[in-house]
Amino acid sequence: MSPAISTTETQRVAIDLGERSYDIHIGADLIGHAGTFAGLPTANTGVIVTNEVVAPLYLASLRAALSGRHARVLDVVLPDGESHKHWQTLQTIFDRLLEAGCDRKTVLYALGGGVVGDMTGFAAACYMRGVPFVQVPTTLLAQVDSSVGGKTGINHPLGKNMIGAFHQPLSVVCDLDALRSLPDREFSAGMAEIIKYGPIADMAFLGWIEDHIEALMARDPAHLAHAVRRSCEIKAQVVGADERESGLRAILNFGHTFGHAIEAGMGYGAWLHGEAVGCGMVMAARLSQALGLVDEAFVERLKRLVVRAGLPVVAPVLDPARNAERYLELMRVDKKAEAGEIRFVLIDPPGRASMRPASDAVVAGVIARSCQPA
């Protein structure tokens, strides 16, 4: 049964981080009212950081909403896409802030998907050693995951998100209406991170997603509101318990050890982050099975749902001559690795996750199986 959720009413999920606590606002038509949410400071300058795809859609609306809050509202429009999540793009933000004489009270607003959010957050963490920022996520993936929790950063050719900082936003404003303009492929990518919360924390939620996948894929507003809210609740709870990933928070990385290897190995942007995570979750589930932690029925169940969400489940060959070695090489760069030993987030049992090493031989078997068409 679908929970009764009014899409006209704004939902609020709190993330408890002591003095860095904030609220995640979820509802319709919020970008145009972003200036009214509690937690947003009045400062002389607000700078909206966005990209060339999102700017024509939502920049004017956010600018108008912030005009009563800041004496001047500036913007920086970045090039679009994962392939631009690097130092040079970050430099564009710093150039603009310095040229405009922005002081340390300046508030940055990340208007866009996870790429804009991660880079804006990192720019906010670094500029004058730290200025406040607000997340205004406009993709499904950003609303259910990347805008929450304060992980910010950029990619390095050798590894995903390798340069970054923890810097919490002041507030997160999830306007569900923005999801209407999202391309189908990007919508599916967001579904991967929603599905992720089931196996790691809430199998009842996984069952609910399975039961309502058609309504979700059709972007039914009430179902979307529930999926975004429940995802944010789970993420807020995990991050509230372990802000800097000293332990528990690593469960949010389920599917990411394989997924990040796919993203870096294919070249950033070839596979979307959510696509790589969807496929990576099936690979991590297979590894969990190989280690006796879950049964085949669970792996097939997860795989079916990933397919129904429009995501790939056959992993790419990264190097025809030495495929497993290439995956392993890339995965050894993962931030969870210790002294060159890869540690995987595994399901143990469904609804709970834990981090464990695995032998190269077992991992190579999973890679070989995952690169074959079903």
Ligand SMILES: NC(=O)c1ccc[n+]([C@@H]2O[C@H](COP(=O)([O-])OP(=O)(O)OC[C@H]3O[C@@H](n4cnc5c(N)ncnc54)[C@H](O)[C@@H]3O)[C@@H](O)[C@H]2O)c1
């Ligand atoms: N910080 C975290 O905790 C965290 C969590 C998950 C993912 N991430 C990062 O997030 C990034 C992926 O984010 P993403 O999937 O949002 O990708 P993205 O930011 O590249 O956005 C996807 C595409 O949709 C466009 N777009 C954005 N909003 C739109 C809208 N409303 N209508 C039409 N088009 C729109 C973008 O311009 C882009 O082309 C990756 O870099 C990943 O590493 C970070």
Ligand SMILES: O=C(O)C(=O)C[C@@H](O)[C@H](O)[C@H](O)COP(=O)(O)O
């Ligand atoms: O918030 C977290 O913690 C996550 O792991 C969420 C992930 O979905 C996200 O992709 C994150 O950026 C990955 O973190 P990383 O530390 O592996 O780069």
Ligand SMILES: [Zn+2]
């Ligand atoms: Zn992710």
